[in-house]
Amino acid sequence: MTEHENPRRHVCGYRDRYADLPVAEFTGEGDPGKLPEAGSVAWRLSAEPYDAAEGAFAALFARFLEQVDTSAVRAIVVGGWENPYEVGSEVAIGPLVDNAGRFPGLRALFVAALQSEECEISWIQQSDVTPLLKAFPRLERLEVRGGTELEFTAVRHDALRILRFESGGLPADVVRAVGQCDLPALEELDLWLGVENYGGNTAVADLDAIMSGERFPALRHLGVQDSEIQDEIAAAVASAPVVARLETLSLSMGTLTDLGAEALLSGQPLTHLRELDLHHHFLTDPMIKRIQDALPGVQVDLSEQEDEEDEWRYVAVDE
Template identity: 40%
Template structure:
């Protein structure tokens, strides 16, 4: 799967590119994206500075950072974007939704996006409720202390274990939705099942209702361990979609009493057999097992691919 289109909706609100000729039409209900053309002359900083001059910018509730430079593979550029966002905090007092890195494959593959330490954003925007980040290279979150963050989404073709450690060290009492795209070692993913030990053993994030460990090359291990983890007994949705889940991991889910307490189990895009799909559909809860992938035996073994790698 490639990201072929920019975000068009986020937290129930329409996302559009900011057009300086039109200005901010409805900043409380429309989320604007600031992006530059790959071969354009204007810098992201200059475009953002012009955006901030609109008198209605203080009403803005959401912002999407799109393509920030043709040098998006350079971490320095991402750091400068974060610095610009932090510097603008007094002009954006109502910002509650922020997505960093709405970059599509035509502009740059997700595995090529060089991110940075985004931890300064949490102090700059204490009312932030949603943070999304695309790209895992050099990404760090720090030990977050934030009272209002409800949703955290990290999309990556390969997620470094340090990011998982940062999240589990964080104090996020309002967090309701945690979505991590773990990816594959081929594109920088170093997270193992052992890296989730705190989440498995400690009562982290008391308000968590949705847990997504998606796009993972270790989907079977995750399913086998989380099927019997205490955290599954208190969430509503477990999302293991877009990864390399086979009958091995699915069987653990099938026989877990905790899974039956969920409202939804999302496994779409998987490598389970047709027989296993039928069994999962009879669990008695909402189960998404669409997008079944065929396992192709090659001379060098069995090839299983996550949905989003490069």
């Protein structure tokens, strides 16, 4: 996989590109004079997740403040911090929030861009990420990986265009809080709900405010994915007011069966969509053909067909 592919399909490490910028790994070593221009790259800040000593990320961040013109930084990718499978992300979020005034140009931020060999997605210990939106009122893109101990409270944010939670188990409290946010500029929202085994306890009713779309007037992409209740979600989407103004919709990565697809096709028209992403599904061949025939002008991703007769139906990303 290259990171030029659609990141909605993968757990990307963002070591090559992020937010349309090349990624530069900051180590704090070597000649500071040879660092790229601060605004020309997305800066990756990451302590070794297994061997780093306590305070390693804070020390790395302090060197970053010393060596880089942070007033010009546009994007940051936070990789690991010391022991992310035991220590919460507050050790990385805290320094960013405390020094927010030194990053007036920051527009994109990814927290915990870790891949499975570094830390499994459901082992990542998160924390309250709400302070990032409060500290950076001009942030346009916030993405967070991992749902364990994740907290989020409803906020108003006038600049945010992209909000993304990647998780093997997203807490219902987080989902409800997202729906209660006032995000007038939000264009893209992705939620990987995951499974109950890893804390994914979201019910369809928890999505009601999101499905109404009232607080997201600019929304053009919605992803409610990676769920073991994907059929129920599809049924809710079939009558959700927000769908009428979407350009792209993703119900991928979950346990979607013919039951959910039937509800989707029987609901409101989807012919206005540019893309419908259903990849990783448990649909039968006849249902696949029905979807293709019903949406001839829509780019429909029906790849990764799993065995519909398999009694153990699984999501694409859980542990």
